[in-house]
């Protein structure tokens with residue numbers, strides 16, 4: 528059984544087939560879809576044809592992609608077949624339980640798409656096309672710059688040469704490009720995204736999983752932005768080692784709250800910012816001196832420890848030894864009696880992620896477990912590891928979200944605080 532109640536039954540499997548010219552953000556979208564679904568525990572994988580092609584031929588110039596280049600044509604076809612075969616094997620392997628494969632290539636001709644649909648149908652895999660069309664010159668040139676500095680195809684090339692070569696590659700593909708057509712392709716499942724959601728067309732979505740993917744894609748934008756994450760300042764419960772509750776900040780936590788405005792200002796500068804907190808006192812006391820618009824979200828409240836709320840780890844180990852061990856054995860799945868598991872927290876954070884994708888600069892002041900889940904989404908951390916990540920108090924985490932990945936900076940406030948971290952298997 529995969530995440531969010533999505534079943535791994537054969538008829539549920541979806542192959543997302545990317546369509547579009549080079550430099551239209553297809554790979555970025557493909558990778559984001561896989562990251563989002565994996566975060567929701569839906570088994571997903573990206574199959575990027577460029578990687579298969581590069582195994583045969585590293586760094587080809589734009590000439591390789593010309594229509595008249597027979598050798599290039601054969602190699603591109605071989606790479607496509609190899610990637611498709613590997614994807615089908617992944618879908619049909621009982622160990623991987625593959626639900627969503629993303630086929631990341633240009634797939635610009637009708638013939639190619641028909642061929643893919645035919646093969647996928649043989650394996651009862653639903654094809655779903657995601658076409659990215661970009662005709663805004665500024666977005667194209669930002670994308671070309673991004674690819675030039677991130678793609679292995681261009682790593683050894685002079686930047687001006689790389690820019691020109693990539694532009695030529697786009698022109699070569701333009702000659703053969705047949706966009707999805709609302710009339711002749713009306714029976715296909717597809718979403719067309721124009722200039723990263725200034726306009727979008729959705730056609731024949733026929734499953735829950737497909738609708739989740741569409742909804743996610745419709746919320747994406749590509750403007751560079753940053754997200755700041757912080758736990759609340761040290762609380763009175765943190766001092767006593769108690770879990771959950773709604774305690775006030777400790778004196779140390781209040782010092783952090785007082786220092787936060789200057790830390791934030793140094794990092795944010797004059798960019799606009801909105802602060803999101805949980806509904807619990809310790810996050811609001813932490814953010815109270817920040818001079819930005821603030822919103823409270825119930826979904827950002829700490830993982831509910833149920834009957835263990837207000838207890839210390841030592842008390843839980845003594846009173847509920849079996850639960851204590853079960854949580855260590857599988858912290859992501861373990862659900863406190865009358866409370867929540869990390870998996871439950873991920874489900875309730877989904878609307879937060881959707882909203883974060885739509886927004887620009889946001890700072891989130893929240894709790895240890897919630898912060899781990901949010902961080903795991905942005906940094907693609909496996910959900911079996913994320914509940915064990917160390918997230919120290921009195922530290923501001925800055926995530927710079929860019930088309931080809933997110934970078935992290937940790938800014939320490941230099942105000943002492945207890946550690947609330949408990950290592951797997953350690954005595955409470």
Ligand SMILES: O=P(O)(O)OC[C@H]1O[C@@](CO)(OP(=O)(O)O)[C@@H](O)[C@@H]1O
Pocket residue numbers: 758759762765769770771772829830832893894895896914947949
């Ligand atoms: O999942 P574990 O590692 O127990 O961490 C969650 C715990 O972190 C704590 C601190 O121990 O969060 P918080 O950031 O709200 O102070 C507890 O309230 C919460 O139960």
